[in-house]
Amino acid sequence: MxxxxxxxxxxxxxxxxxxxxxxxxxxxxxxxxxxxxxxxxxxxxxxxxxxxxxxxxxxxxxxxxxxxxxxxxxxxxxxxxxxxxxxxxxxxxxAPQNNFALVPEAPRYLFIAGGIGITPILAMVRWCEAQGKPWKLVYAARSRVRMGFYEELRPFGGRVRWHCDDEQGGPLAVAPLLADVEPGTHVYCCGPAPLMEAVREHGGHLGDDALHFEWFSAPAAEPQEGTASEADGFWIDLQRSGTSLHVPPERSVLEVLEANGHEVPFSCREGLCGTCETAVCEGQPEHRDYVYPPSQRESLRTMLVCVSRAKSPRLVLDL
CATH class of the missing domain: 2.40.30.10 (Translation factors)
Incomplete structure (x- = not known):
């Protein structure tokens, strides 16, 4: 890096x-x-x-x-x-890294920001303005005094919808917001987990490829489908060092690597940042992160070793 x-x-x-x-x-x-x-x-x-x-x-x-x-x-x-x-x-x-990239060919954009989640969204708004792309922003916060970059967004007028919980009697109502979104619109959401989960739930009709998220913390864990290797764990073969290590069900790949003296860069340990991305040479990883879009996972030859596991009995990693 x-x-x-x-x-x-x-x-x-x-x-x-x-x-x-x-x-x-x-x-x-x-x-x-x-x-x-x-x-x-x-x-x-x-x-x-x-x-x-x-x-x-x-x-x-x-x-x-x-x-x-x-x-x-x-x-x-x-x-x-x-x-x-x-x-x-x-x-x-x-150097700058991007796990929340804007799809440049989208016909229009709906941005939904909660609190400090406005930070990456503001950069996207600037890009849309420069490219002449249609966009709207819904910016929610607990109160107006907590809205960062408020003065920079005010000149955009009606394209920004402000929602302050204390002024409007509660959190943003996501279901009606997404019910009438035009087909083809790409939705980008960044903010607290409850807001993100509501967008994921009520935006399902738009398709996975049209929904984009930047998570601050891992959402509530979803039930994982069982795999052949889950009950007894699985093996990782380290191609460059020639080592084979067993990953039990209760430990992550990253934890096993650390315990055996292998240094892998990491930061969040929650599958959020992409720092621990590692190349997979053979085998089928089970992606449990919040970085890779679902539509790309089957073809990926990398994995985030802090949270992801294996669908196959063995994985060969480029380590």
């Missing part, structure tokens, strides 16, 4: 519990390009790695703009950013 050394150029409160962070090259150099929906992995000075979406214009190459929400019950990532990150601090970061 390419690592960038960047400097915090600016940091300020964007909304209640939302911090805007701008990063630049310390030497004033041009930054690697990115596409709407991309994120950076920040290597924070407290030792944690966390992913934050890029909110800026994809054409701008002098800075990256992030929106970081202070998470309730933070495990140390967002809390550190809010409490400790200040102008001039230098950080190691990944």
């Amino acid at each position: 390419t690592v960038l050394n960047l400097r915090v150029a600016a940091v300020h409160a964007e909304a209640r519990d939302v911090m805007r962070v701008e990063l630049e090259d310390p030497q004033g150099g041009v930054l690697p390009s990115f596409e709407p929906g991309a994120h950076l992995t920040l290597h924070l000075p407290n030792g944690l790695q966390r992913q934050y979406s890029l909110a800026g214009d994809w054409r701008e190459r002098q800075r990256y703009v992030l929106g970081v929400g202070r998470a309730a019950g933070s495990r140390g990532g967002s809390e550190y950013v809010h409490a400790m990150l200040r102008t001039g601090v230098e950080l190691a970061c990944s």
